[in-house]
Amino acid sequence: MKRIGIAGATGLVGESLLRLIEADAAGVEEVRLFASEHSAGRRLSLRGRELEVRALDPDGFAGLDVAFSCLEADLAARFVPRLAQHCPVIDKSSRFRLDPGVPLVVPEVNAGTLNGHANIIANPNCTTIPLCVALAPLCEHWEPVALNVASYQSVSGAGRAALEQLHYENEFLALGRAPEPGAGPLPGRIAGNLIPRIGALDRHGDAEEELKLRHETRKILGLPDLAVSATCVRVPVAVGHALAVHARFRTAVKPREACARLADAPGIKLSTDEETVTPVEAEGRDEVFVGRVRAGATPEELCLWIVTDNLRKGAALNALQIARLLAREVRCFC
Ligand SMILES: NC(=O)c1ccc[n+]([C@@H]2O[C@H](COP(=O)([O-])OP(=O)(O)OC[C@H]3O[C@@H](n4cnc5c(N)ncnc54)[C@H](OP(=O)(O)O)[C@@H]3O)[C@@H](O)[C@H]2O)c1
Incomplete structure (x- = not known):
């Protein structure tokens, strides 16, 4: 696993993945980061180096050993099959999880199902x-x-915007005021609720x-x-x-x-x-x-x-464990 790509690198799961890679970067030579056009040009740190975030482009995954897709399901439907033309993709979204030809893997439980994958591997839901x-x-x-x-x-299970909603609403509560409705993606007030x-x-x-x-x-x-x-x-x-x-x-x-x-x-x-x-x-x-x-x-x-x-075992860590199994071609966890 020398060359890694992350689609959705600026989100909560992408960020968690980056921190896990940073903690154990043995053998990692290159990490390419992708997000929406709004984040293009942002710089994220990895082991003291600044990596530039690029706008998501499937051709940018050429030559990689593995890719992590940390995108929502509708974007995953569009992009993951195109990324999978270049390298195995571990997809965090729900889009492919129940497809019969896609392994849905928890390394401690069913590592053997990775055998015969067709370059798309699904990471299960965080629960x-x-x-x-x-x-x-x-x-x-x-x-x-x-x-x-x-x-x-x-709340972090619903992504960065939901976490910001919680913080925002908590600030209102701390001031003794009712949070303004419609402040984020959750279908109602979450602070104190x-x-x-x-x-x-x-x-x-x-x-x-x-x-x-x-x-x-x-x-x-x-x-x-x-x-x-x-x-x-x-x-x-x-x-x-x-x-x-x-x-x-x-x-x-x-x-x-x-x-x-x-x-x-x-x-x-x-x-x-x-x-x-x-x-x-x-x-x-x-x-x-x-x-x-x-x-x-x-x-x-x-x-x-x-x-x-x-964000760790429920998402990024499980995906990283799958990638390590792929890299070692380990057929069984124990
Ligand atoms: N959070 C969890 O605990 C958890 C657990 C298991 C699975 N998941 C799944 O993992 C995926 C990511 O979740 P998250 O919590 O990290 O979400 P998030 O914090 O909302 O991050 C979403 C990421 O997608 C990128 N993105 C949005 N629109 C894009 C576009 N048009 N083109 C390219 N990139 C785009 C965002 O980039 P910008 O910053 O540029 O907008 C950001 O990097 C989802 O499928 C989620 O269901 C999440």
């Missing part, structure tokens, strides 16, 4: 990734039949984010019949997504045995009840934190609390 990392070690021993998930998703809908609703009333969680989890775990019910909620937290999960298995699961599996699993940090991790502690960290592991209402049910930094 799906920690859910699958936490469930995979349990699925090796107990067959899950149903998941009931409530997510508490930070919750929004129980992420994305458009379908005709059954399910929000886009809830459907992503259902279908992506099924694809990654290879469980097409898994029943996944979710309510995804935007919360006034800057960074860090949390999930309260009730998982039902075909057979009884003892919390202590589940904890033993989780403690040994890659990418997971298991916490005790006394040190339950919140988004504040997860920000800037690489792990998926799992805690509050306990029995549910029946012997087959297990309750879990899962937290991760949505």
